[in-house]
Amino acid sequence: MKIAFLGLGNMGEAMATNLLNAGHELTVYNRTASKAAPLEKLGATVAATPAQAVQDAAIAFSMVTDDAALQALCTGPYGFLPALAQGAIHASCSTVAPDTNRRLAEEHARHGSHLVATPVFGKPEAAAAAKLWLVMAGDEGAKQTLRPVLEVLGQGSAQDFGPDPGAANVIKLCGNFMLGAAIQAMAEAFTLAQKSGLERQQVYEFFTTTLFNLPVYKSYGKLVAERHYQPVGAAPAIIRKDLRLVLDEARTHVVPMPFANIIFDQLSATVAKKEDVDWAGFAERVAENAGL
């Protein structure tokens, strides 16, 4: 199938590579063009503009940093929305506000194309290993077309959250919030244990081989146990933006979320201190407040 992929960060590049390996005819675009070189070597065509990238594509994936970047990619100068073929599908993978995808979906519908929200869960390593978890929400027919294509990106089939594209983003935001809560819980537990005379490492190993024997606890817990937040998978400012979107939804729907407030505030303090760490490094606020 003829597919376009726009946005070649760590996540996007890995996903695009998997689509290429699955035999699709791929055209790629990235704002910083040099990032497209590896994919070009693997056989992808490199487009000079978003609009050019989607020429004749049946499906256009987008994976960018935030709402403004997605909006610009679609409807800014050389944006791809006007260039999409009739009936083409935009698989919108970025972590954005539910309303951003809802509003863009309406613009696609007016234009004769479809936006399906397809956020993904997983780190860049999981993307490279085609082990992402996928969800999707939007137009019924478009989702049916998309489903087999998405399968080469993740483990299991994409979970369908119905016709409202915003619903898929709500799930993505809930997931990132729950990850943050797991990190903060480990930070408090490991710090308490350490100051009570135990070794962080042993506490980590015990929990992640018993009650919390789960990849997300293992991978983030390792950073918290070692108090070493390198390399930077996602910067604190990026996930702070996600938590801001969580709190925005919570405001709109009048849902007090005390845990979300704490995670957001710790991410904010980490941003304010200008630390160059992975986002899980907000866990250091707990250690600091305990005088470690």
Place this chain on the structure above:
Amino acid sequence: MKIAFLGLGNMGEAMATNLLNAGHELTVYNRTASKAAPLEKLGATVAATPAQAVQDAAIAFSMVTDDAALQALCTGPYGFLPALAQGAIHASCSTVAPDTNRRLAEEHARHGSHLVATPVFGKPEAAAAAKLWLVMAGDEGAKQTLRPVLEVLGQGSAQDFGPDPGAANVIKLCGNFMLGAAIQAMAEAFTLAQKSGLERQQVYEFFTTTLFNLPVYKSYGKLVAERHYQPVGAAPAIIRKDLRLVLDEARTHVVPMPFANIIFDQLSATVAKKEDVDWAGFAERVAENAGL
């Protein structure tokens, strides 16, 4: 081996049954004697007092509600500590303050016996299925004697946390705190999703088959998704006591724990409202504050 088991609540009864099934010679004691009847039928001897229960026992297990009950069992009227044989081992399973086991361990040592802290993780069903997770801390020789006996109670071998018996209780407290954090995180996420138009049940199913595919998320998450907190595995007041112990440790060691404060406060509100629910029912505070 000749073993005594003191404290036959839901957890204790299931654990005692497994020891009996493993071929040990068992004497049991419970404050309310009628609870001992099923074990008596299976071949256990029923003792009239704690002191009587431990006559000739090589190992005495205790599993009671709180610090005061454990203290009374050991050194109150007819308490078993003075009656323990020289060299006998007390496997102290209750969720109590680290210092309670530390202080009792010293009393055992003066008396010529050993206290090993052996708290367990798991619900009564896990205890019945011999699927508990076990930890132990205390005297080296006593732990070696205890290890094979503990193996019939749980999955895997007991994790050893060193010579300080209090260390095992710190781990237990950390674990209960982390469970509470997972419940609160799901409560906030599911409530946000519901008020954003999604179905709690679908959100629950997605997360517990992907990122949070883990028994503790599945079992507690089901209660939170259905907003139905029956049957009562552990009452809110019991786990509120555990979180109080967490915050006591945090005070002693000067560790600010914002998540623990929130869980404790929600448990307190649940106790104040006199709700007859499982402890996970504190998640309803989130739903209420969102007007559900």
Place this chain on the structure above:
Amino acid sequence: MKIAFLGLGNMGEAMATNLLNAGHELTVYNRTASKAAPLEKLGATVAATPAQAVQDAAIAFSMVTDDAALQALCTGPYGFLPALAQGAIHASCSTVAPDTNRRLAEEHARHGSHLVATPVFGKPEAAAAAKLWLVMAGDEGAKQTLRPVLEVLGQGSAQDFGPDPGAANVIKLCGNFMLGAAIQAMAEAFTLAQKSGLERQQVYEFFTTTLFNLPVYKSYGKLVAERHYQPVGAAPAIIRKDLRLVLDEARTHVVPMPFANIIFDQLSATVAKKEDVDWAGFAERVAENAGL
């Protein structure tokens, strides 16, 4: 002086009356025209549109509910900004985002007029008694013209916060936050005292005649002590909007504000429960969580 007053809610009507009593020639406008009748009887002219109201006015006061209302009043259909005389001054009294006044100030400047942000502190009773506290920020010359006019509205002279109109709104937001914090502090203290066996009323009287002998503690504390939040001075949704603006500023400038989060969440729960009470009624969340 020829003055226009737009927005005749409880606050606006009282302030307009004082301007009229001070001898100014007043034209008034309100979306719901009937609210203008009392002022008309006192000698004010009633305008049919915002634009008509400011004809020939040297100063136009605005006092409306939120940012959207202020924006509409200025630049919506029949908005008054295009109708302002060259050099005229807009005294912008509403509690809005600092950036709203900053942006509007630029529009005024382009048009040849001035916006001075002049938020006020005090309840409608204080407005009627000319006992408001006033602040102002904006163009130097405009503030000098405005100062004597503002004096008839409040006690003391308006405090000058410099040339940035947004600064005055920051102060207003900080003030409303601090009021909310005082209310929450009393709610916690009075509830603790009551559940410890003391009488809320005596606790209230002691503190507000000694350490906290201050009108804001007395007036809001009376509501909290009596747990009776009538009449409605400002609805929870209104002040929730103010706290939202506080948290928006805190996001923009990366300032974790744990107290502000708690006040906002309690106001949200009060809005979610659809209670018809004064905004201080968020204090009931404390009583409820204590089982009262």
Place this chain on the structure above:
Amino acid sequence: MKIAFLGLGNMGEAMATNLLNAGHELTVYNRTASKAAPLEKLGATVAATPAQAVQDAAIAFSMVTDDAALQALCTGPYGFLPALAQGAIHASCSTVAPDTNRRLAEEHARHGSHLVATPVFGKPEAAAAAKLWLVMAGDEGAKQTLRPVLEVLGQGSAQDFGPDPGAANVIKLCGNFMLGAAIQAMAEAFTLAQKSGLERQQVYEFFTTTLFNLPVYKSYGKLVAERHYQPVGAAPAIIRKDLRLVLDEARTHVVPMPFANIIFDQLSATVAKKEDVDWAGFAERVAENAGL
């Protein structure tokens, strides 16, 4: 009247001096005897032990650091309780748990004397200026005897909180909590204002001459505005103890207090960082988290 004063810290020395100046015959005791020298010069008798200090005294004041110190003073080696004359009155001024004074009051009653809880509000300067606020609770007759004596220590008459001596301590704890809340509120407001471009000092001056024109806001607010927490009126560890007592009462009576949790945690972090500042220095946690 023959009066004993035990505990000559900053507060105690100032109070004892005022009693002496009022013409009372004073015997004083302090663990570190050298602290008694200034009072001796003014005419006080210095006792070598607590028991000796209260010989023939009609009233014995105590003002010490915490519950353990008070208990030791009363019933430890050379403790004064057994030495009190029949019918003598112990005016217990320390900030201790309500139950500590309740339990001691029963011991006094058995012995034939009276304990009246008489905590005071105010800094050492206020004590020196006889401007403390006083409360009292306990035996009716003893309070009547005490009232005129207390009058030389403070402004106004002592507020009577009934026969339960614990009630007076509840009030004292509520007061210290409310002071902490005012400090935290100013810390958040001043930090937000500063990062929004305003000057902390001007914000402080505005609020403490208008809405919050009150000595407690002025004195603590000055420290927060200047971010200079010297000299040390009371160390963070002392007031952390008070907040711990607040949270203990809140646990006992099942009252969630989110503001109290935050203040306690910030004080804990300040203790963990070993800062040599006045207790109001916990406000620095807000500044730090905002990257200042």
